[in-house]
Amino acid sequence: xxxxxxPVKGTRDFYPPEKNVNSWLYQTIREVSESFGYQEYxxxxxxxxxxxxxxxxxxxxxxxxxxFPDKSGNLIxxxxxxxPSLVRxxxxxxxxxxxxxxxxxxxxxxxxESPQKxxxxxFFQWNADLIGVDSPEADAELAALMAGFFRKVGLSPDxxxxxxxxxxxxxxxxxxxxxxxxxxxxxxxLIDRRGKLNDKDWGAYALExxxxxxxxxxxxxxxxxxxxxxxxxxxxRFFTAVDALGVNDYVEYSPRIIRGLDYYxxxxxxxxxxxxxxxxxxxxxxxxxxxxxxxxxDSLPGVGFAMGxxxxxxxxxELGLLxxxxxxxxxxxxxxxxxxxxxxxSYQLGVELRQAGFxxxxxxxxxxxxxxxxxxxxxxARIAVILGxxxxxxxxxxxxDLQTREQTTVSRSQAIEAIRGLLENDPGA
RNA sequence: GCGAGCGUAGCUCAGUCGGUAGAGCGCUGCACUGUGGAUGCAGUCGUCGCGGGUUCAAGUCCCGUCGCUCGCCCCA
Numbered sequence: 490x491x492x493x494x495x496p497v498k499g500t501r502d503f504y505p506p507e508k509n510v511n512s513w514l515y516q517t518i519r520e521v522s523e524s525f526g527y528q529e530y531x532x533x534x535x536x537x538x539x540x541x542x543x544x545x546x547x548x549x550x551x552x553x554x555x556x557f558p559d560k561s562g563n564l565i566x567x568x569x570x571x572x573p574s575l576v577r578x579x580x581x582x583x584x585x586x587x588x589x590x591x592x593x594x595x596x597x598x599x600x601x602e603s604p605q606k607x608x609x610x611x612f613f614q615w616n617a618d619l620i621g622v623d624s625p626e627a628d629a630e631l632a633a634l635m636a637g638f639f640r641k642v643g644l645s646p647d648x649x650x651x652x653x654x655x656x657x658x659x660x661x662x663x664x665x666x667x668x669x670x671x672x673x674x675x676x677x678x679l680i681d682r683r684g685k686l687n688d689k690d691w692g693a694y695a696l697e698x699x700x701x702x703x704x705x706x707x708x709x710x711x712x713x714x715x716x717x718x719x720x721x722x723x724x725x726r727f728f729t730a731v732d733a734l735g736v737n738d739y740v741e742y743s744p745r746i747i748r749g750l751d752y753y754x755x756x757x758x759x760x761x762x763x764x765x766x767x768x769x770x771x772x773x774x775x776x777x778x779x780x781x782x783x784x785x786x787d788s789l790p791g792v793g794f795a796m797g798x799x800x801x802x803x804x805x806x807e808l809g810l811l812x813x814x815x816x817x818x819x820x821x822x823x824x825x826x827x828x829x830x831x832x833x834x835s836y837q838l839g840v841e842l843r844q845a846g847f848x849x850x851x852x853x854x855x856x857x858x859x860x861x862x863x864x865x866x867x868x869x870a871r872i873a874v875i876l877g878x879x880x881x882x883x884x885x886x887x888x889x890d891l892q893t894r895e896q897t898t899v900s901r902s903q904a905i906e907a908i909r910g911l912l913e914n915d916p917g918a
Numbered sequence: 919g920c921g922a923g924c925g926u927a928g929c930u931c932a933g934u935c936g937g938u939a940g941a942g943c944g945c946u947g948c949a950c951u952g953u954g955g956a957u958g959c960a961g962u963c964g965u966c967g968c969g970g971g972u973u974c975a976a977g978u979c980c981c982g983u984c985g986c987u988c989g990c991c992c993c994a
Contacts (some may be wrong), residue, residue, distance in 0.1 A: 572994080602993080857953095861953085894954085
């Protein structure tokens with residue numbers, strides 16, 4: 490075996506079939522985002538580590554980012570998320586931008602994770618944000634955008650749900666249980682882990698962080714109160730808007746959704762795939778009204794979410810929802826090369842056909858026709874064009890439909906029309 | 919960081935009780951010198967991940983190591 494340098498751990502090779510899936514995701518995300526009037530943007534892949542140090546949380550930067558010094562010794566990070574870049578970009582042009590601002594992006598991110606199914610060290614992420622509006626209806630729009638994507642790719646509401654909660658509501662409820670505000674962060678973490686631990690371990694963890702049994706009881710009651718949202722004016726308006734936006738079948742209240750990130754201030758949401766008995770987090774987001782001010786801009790409210798490409802790909806794959814034709818033909822027409830003498834004539838014919846708008850490849854060398862036909866087959870070409878001595882002498886070309894096996898010889902001037910006729914019912918052309 | 923499983927041909931994998939390496943697919947050629955998918959025949963293909971140990975003999979057993987995968991942890 491030849492020695493081949495191994496790919497970097499946690500990265501993926503995108504062979505044409507995989508790249509095709511990636512492009513399809515990108516395209517679908519583009520269509521959904523643009524249908525809501527969002528504009529595409531992007532930040533740099535490299536950022537100064539300082540950008541993340543302030544806000545993203547210690548662990549994200551120190552433990553899970555790829556960081557390296559450049560030649561002048563500045564610490565550079567491969568971006569682990571987009572929101573800090575977004576916030577910086579907005580702060581830089583805060584007075585010129587038009588609000589409400591609706592932006593989306595799809596690009597690569599890097600995190601130093603331990604790779605496993607649905608998670609790698611290099612992945613793509615869809616980000617969508619609505620900046621400058623502080624209303625439950627804006628939150629609902631983001632939920633609708635997310636649900637719109639699911640609907641478009643065929644993920645029905647029985648396969649995926651967007652669960653919603655509100656941090657202000659939860660803070661109020663915790664205060665009622667006499668949980669001091671400086672413990673809220675810890676309690677949010679506790680709630681975040683409810684689904685991951687069994688009852689016993691979770692209860693032990695709760696007592697460990699200093700909760701009294703009565704408070705634990707209270708939290709348990711809280712976490713099974715599926716009607717709790719009715720106590721929140723914000724969420725009541727949110728769900729009314731969700732109805733109006735036509736996605737109430739996807740969006741559901743859950744007191745157990747809290748999200749790990751510190752900068753969320755109000756509504757938080759998370760899309761979960763329900764396959765068998767496993768719940769997998771597909772996407773998450775929420776409202777972050779203080780973030781802009783925290784990084785030194787003027788105060789500006791925002792709400793947004795992110796969705797990684799790896800989990801959604803796994804889910805779509807399992808449900809058979811990925812596009813069928815994963816290796817689209819590079820060209821529908823192959824121009825064969827009869828012999829050395831006619832090679833350039835074949836190339837020129839290829840040029841003519843390309844100018845006529847067809848996707849055309851020329852066989853690069855004069856091989857036996859049988860071999861060229863086999864090649865045409867394998868790459869999925871529909872038509873083989875033959876330009877041998879007989880055709881050249883008579884100003885003709887032979888066209889063979891590889892699907893029907895029918896071959897016709899037409900005059901050179903009619904070739905384009907004839908091909909167009911043959912490709913009429915071929916969608917890939 | 920912890921745990922489990924797996925590393926054999928280009929790919930997917932088999933290899934029994936330890937006895938000197940196999941299949942399918944692919945690729946090349948021929949049947950078929952102006953025509954593809956089928957069929958038949960022939961050919962091509964190996965540091966059995968790496969290092970050590972046990973043994974007359976190791977792909978197989980033991981130890982170590984590296985890599986991959988799947989979980990746990992974590993999850994913006």
